[in-house]
Structures are given as structure tokens and as C-alpha cells.
Amino acid sequence: MITRTYLTYTFDCETPYDMLAALKQRVAPTDQARKIELINQYQKLKKAPRSQNLDTWLQQWEKTYKECKQLKLPDVQDDHPLYDFLNAISGIAPEFANVWTINIQMKLDSGDALPDLYKIVELFRNNNGSPTRRKASQHTALSRLPSRVKPSIKTSQRRKSLAFAKRSTTLKTAHISCNRLVRRIGNLIRVHKRKSTRSYESTQN
Numbered sequence: 539m540i541t542r543t544y545l546t547y548t549f550d551c552e553t554p555y556d557m558l559a560a561l562k563q564r565v566a567p568t569d570q571a572r573k574i575e576l577i578n579q580y581q582k583l584k585k586a587p588r589s590q591n592l593d594t595w596l597q598q599w600e601k602t603y604k605e606c607k608q609l610k611l612p613d614v615q616d617d618h619p620l621y622d623f624l625n626a627i628s629g630i631a632p633e634f635a636n637v638w639t640i641n642i643q644m645k646l647d648s649g650d651a652l653p654d655l656y657k658i659v660e661l662f663r664n665n666n667g668s669p670t671r672r673k674a675s676q677h678t679a680l681s682r683l684p685s686r687v688k689p690s691i692k693t694s695q696r697r698k699s700l701a702f703a704k705r706s707t708t709l710k711t712a713h714i715s716c717n718r719l720v721r722r723i724g725n726l727i728r729v730h731k732r733k734s735t736r737s738y739e740s741t742q743n
Contacts, residue, residue, distance in 0.1 A: 569609065572609065573609055573611060576602060576605055576606050576609065576611060577606075577611065577613060579598070579602045580602050580603075580606055580611075580613055580614070580622075583595070583598060583599050583602060583622075583626065584622050584625065584626050585626060586626050586627055586628075586629050586630050592666065593663070596659055596662070596663055599623060599655070599659055600655075600656060600659055603619055603655050603656075614655075617642065617646070617652055619655045620638075620642055620652065620653075620655060620658060621639070621642070623655060623658060623659065623662075624638055624639050624642075624658070627662060631662065631665065631666065634661075634662060634665050638658060638661075
């Protein structure tokens with residue numbers, strides 16, 4: 539149904555196609571105007587939301603990215619949107635942003651295919667969900683890193699165990715040393731008492 543405001547644009551149109559073409563010409567924004575609008579939206583998305591709902595912000599990222607791609611805007615070509623998104627979330631999820639920044643750089647250096655923005659947004663959305671989903675997402679993100687930059691969980695646990703054992707050994711050694719010192723002081727006190735007793739007895743004789 540055509541509103542009264544736009545009805546005049548369809549006058550003198552002989553076919554429905556002519557009517558749609560006339561309406562599009564009068565009402566629909568030009569490609570240039572749409573490009574400017576999308577560029578402004580994209581620039582705003584480069585900053586993490588403060589009061590805005592995070593899910594809504596992520597949906598806007600996906601929607602704006604898709605529309606920018608359709609118009610082939612240079613802002614979303616190559617790996618630019620990946621870095622823009624990671625930079626935007628670096629203030630609210632620094633670990634996730636750092637892991638994927640390194641991951642992308644490694645893929646570029648090795649010539650591997652990069653994930654698209656939708657995949658990164660999906661992983662980030664999961665990472666900021668429930669604790670279980672967050673843990674699974676972090677594991678996925680870390681598993682995608684090359685082996686030379688992966689943190690070794692086993693190595694970390696082994697180091698913690700060694701550190702704990704070292705502290706325990708140190709405490710045990712300190713405890714033994716303390717006991718020896720107490721016994722030594724006790725012996726000195728007893729020797730001193732015996733000497734004092736003998737000295738007293740000799741003066742009495």
C-alpha cells in the first residue's frame with residue numbers, strides 16, 4: 539500500500555514496474571548517500587559500547603559489515619574489519635583481543651586463510667556468555683594459535699606444583715632450623731645454670 543505522501547509520485551505511471559521505479563527514484567537514498575550513512579555507522583562501531591546492550595552492538599556490527607560489503611566500501615576490505623573489531627573490544631575483553639590479534643598476524647605470515655568478521659563476532663559473543671561457554675570459547679581461540687605461541691597449560695601447572703613444593707620445602711627447612719635453635723638455646727641455658735650452681739657451691743665451701 540502506498541501512503542498519500544508518495545502517491546503523487548506514481549501518477550502517470552502505466553505499469554506497476556513504472557510505479558516502483560518512480561518511488562525508488564524519489565524515496566530511496568542514493569548509493570552515495572547510503573555509503574556516507576554506512577561509513578558513519580561503521581566509524582561509531584569502532585568504539586566499544588558503554589550504555590548500549592552488548593548483543594545489540596554485535597548485531598549492528600554484523601548488519602553494518604554486511605551492508606558495507608554489499609556496497610564494496612574500502613573500510614571493510616581485506617583484514618581491516620577484523621582489526622577494527624578487535625581494537626573496539628580491547629577495552630572490555632583484552633585477552634580475547636590480544637589472542638586473536640596474534641592469531642591473525644600468524645596466519646598472515648604463514649599465508650593461511652583468515653576467519654571472516656562473522657566468525658570473530660561469534661566467538662566473542664560466546665566468550666562473553668555463560669562461564670561454560672566462555673571457557674569453551676577461550677579454549678577454541680587458544681587452540682587456533684600456532685604451537686609456538688600457545689601457552690602450555692601442563693607446563694603452567696607443573697611450574698605451580700614445583701613452586702608449591704619449593705615453598706613447602708622452605709617452610710619445612712625453616713621449621714627444622716627453628717627447632718634446632720630452640721634446643722640449642724635450651725642446652726645453653728642448662729649449661730649456664732649448672733655453671734652458676736657450681737660457682738655458687740664453691741663460694742659456699
